[in-house]
Amino acid sequence: MHYVIVGNSAAAVGAVESIRRVDPRGEITVLSAEAEHVYSRPLIAHLVAGEVKENQMAYRPADFYTAHSVRARLGERVSAVDCARRRVTLASGETIGYDRLLLTTGSAVTRPSVLDRQLEGLVTFQTYADARKVLALLRAGKRQAVVVGAGLIGLRAADALKKAGAAVTVVEFLPRVLTRVLDAEASALVENLLRESGLNVLTGRAVREVLAREGAVSGVVLDDGEKLACQILVAATGVKPDLALAGDLATDHGILVNEYFQTSYSTVYAAGDVAQTRDLPRGVPRVNANWPNAHAQGRIAGLNMAGRPTPYPGSLGMNTVTFGGVPVISLGVFDPEAEEEKGYEVKIRKNPDRHIYQKLVFKENRLKGAIFIGDLGYCGAVKDMIAEQLLTGIIKDAILEEKYQLYGFLRKRRAEKLEGKQIRWPESYTSAQKYVKSFNEETWTERERDLRPW
Ligand SMILES: Cc1cc2nc3c(=O)[nH]c(=O)nc-3n(C[C@H](O)[C@H](O)[C@H](O)COP(=O)(O)OP(=O)(O)OC[C@H]3O[C@@H](n4cnc5c(N)ncnc54)[C@H](O)[C@@H]3O)c2cc1C
Incomplete structure (x- = not known):
């Protein structure tokens, strides 16, 4: 064979x-x-940032x-x-x-024709070879960078360049950053974080022209005529x-x-x-x-x-990144408004002063997606619940509050995973159901209703 x-x-x-x-x-x-x-592809950003060798x-x-x-x-x-x-x-x-x-x-990598040129300093950010080119430019004293595209790869590149000592401007055509990863509110929070961390972020703007001198990038002209000088130009417009x-x-x-x-x-x-x-x-x-x-x-x-039939249950959309020390995670259906299907239910908990935003997306009593910024809470358990499409039962109202039902749930999950105990999960609970006053470990029904506001 x-x-x-x-x-x-x-x-x-x-x-x-x-x-x-x-x-x-x-x-x-x-x-x-x-x-x-x-090699580990995600590490190329850390290599440029000087965080790994x-x-x-x-x-x-x-x-x-x-x-x-x-x-x-x-x-x-x-x-x-x-x-x-x-x-x-x-x-x-x-x-x-x-x-x-x-x-x-x-x-x-996909890039618009304006960025599809062979010029010293014009790079993509996808491979080890790309990272080496960026490092060589930095070593040669190039310190002004423009990153086109504020998706995950563009922002990782921008963050890495900034950590390596470059002055970085991010140019994004869409009105907000990380459109494919976050909803509008989370995206605004991250944009603030990026600005606070020292990046210049321009949204709703496009590169109209790349300026070059002797075969090397010298700057870009934006759609409104503004000129930005740069010797490093990263095309991160999509993959x-x-x-x-x-x-x-x-x-x-x-x-x-x-x-x-x-x-x-x-x-x-x-x-x-x-x-x-x-x-x-x-x-x-x-x-x-x-x-x-x-x-x-x-x-x-x-x-x-190799001849051992093994079915794959399926995949989960998952993105994790840290900006300015603040962790950002999105899982599954993070923005129901952008989905074709309707009927999602959303729970949000936030504290903008502390850069915290937590969002859970439910449908038919199952967790479909989540965003965690600033406070990862029970993100690991949430990821499992989305991946396994477990019925959420009373957990629905307890996850972000980290209430006792959640601890009971996690204890059971742990027993199920580590000790192989078979757990029967409730089949029919919805939080709209009339609540049951006594908590019953067997039937996994609610002891009291959470009246705290979300
Ligand atoms: C900067 C950056 C940061 C990232 N950070 C994260 C992160 O933090 N977390 C995360 O989960 N994911 C991250 N990713 C995404 C992650 O790297 C990819 O999901 C992952 O690498 C996909 O692996 P793969 O094996 O499918 O293909 P790839 O890693 O894309 O590898 C493709 C392979 O195919 C080869 N190839 C392609 N065409 C041909 C051809 N015609 N002939 C021969 N060989 C060919 C290439 O040489 C390469 O070896 C990041 C990606 C980038 C670029």
């Missing part, structure tokens, strides 16, 4: 490790356009490939996949046959699943896969940022691009490829 894996990141590592667990003898070839030993970037030890008997061909781009003939073609023209193929090509190798595989936003990660060709699998999997809270296919999802998907895809 010859397994070929295109990509060498979170999903690929998960796949290699689980294939080897099931099949110690099959051949594994990893093909990656990037030349580096497998190059020797801390590796995601697995130096002997990872040999220890797993993997033929790693790093720095080799695949240019085409022929699913019918079961072979891939490299950019060099060489072809490699496979029995099982896994595509883990991740996300591709999307990299479908360059998808060919005639069935795709939507990403490559469509079944619960065993098979694409429309049964010998071709896809996992990680490039794949569209069942979104746990919404129950529909969606690309939920993050590191833990990619790794888990690769791990399960690997088991299936």
Whole structure:
């Protein structure tokens, strides 16, 4: 059996490790356009910020490939996949046959034509190589930066550049930051945090022109004519699943896969940022691009490829970031107003003076999403409740208040998870139900109603 894996990141590592667990003898070839030993992509921001060193970037030890008997061909781009003939073609023209193929090509950067130029100082922020370019610019004394795009990657880049000593302006076309991660209120809170931390944030503005001198960026002109001088220009205007190798595989936003990660060709699998999997809270296919999802998907895809059928329950949209020391987390359905489906119920608890904003989103007595800023409260338990789509019962009114029902719930969860005790969760409770005065551990009904205002 010859397994070929295109990509060498979170999903690929998960796949290699689980294939080897099931099949110690099959051949594994990893093909990656990037030349580096497998590294932790999220750390590139910390590398630029000076918070981690190059020797801390590796995601697995130096002997990872040999220890797993993997033929790693790093720095080799695949240019085409022929699913019918079961072979891939490299950019060099060489072809490699496979029995099982896994595509883990991740996300591709998208940028408007105005930012799509070859200039010294104009960079994207997606790879180790990008981070090295930024570090070289900083070492050469370039200290004025403009980051275009206030999504997670743009803001991570901006934060890192600021920590590295650059004066940074963020230019965002939309009226607010982190539109794909936060609701409007949370977004305003984060924007204040960013400004307080020393970033210049311009929303509702676009770059009209890039100014260059002798092949190097010297500034940008915004849509209202304002000029900003800069020697570092980061294009962080978006990413999307990299479908360059998808060919005639069935795709939507990403490559469509079944619960065993098979694409429309049964010998071709896809996992990680490039794949569209069942979104746990919404129950529909969606690309939920993050590191833990990619790794888990690769791990399960690997088991299936090696002949151990293992269904994947689905993925959860999850984003975590810290700005100015304040943690920001969003999970699942964080902004019901932006959803096609209606009928969500929202509970919010906030204290703007302390940069605290907590929001829970419910539907049909299940938690569908959340935002936590400043105070993570029971974020871990909330994440589990969203991922497992548990009925929330009385917990609905107790989570943000951290009341005794919550402690009872967490105790039971702990017993269930760590001690393997079977817990029967209530099937029908809704907080609109007439409350029951005595608390009953067996039926998990309410002892008293929380009358404190939200
Ligand atoms: C700056 C930054 C910060 C991030 N921070 C976080 C974070 O804090 N938390 C979090 O959960 N996620 C974070 N992410 C997202 C996370 O890194 C991704 O979700 C994760 O890396 C996806 O893993 P993957 O294995 O699907 O693909 P990727 O990591 O995108 O890797 C794709 C692989 O495919 C290879 N490849 C692509 N095309 C070809 C080809 N044609 N031929 C050969 N090889 C090819 C590439 O070389 C690469 O090895 C961050 C991302 C960035 C850019």
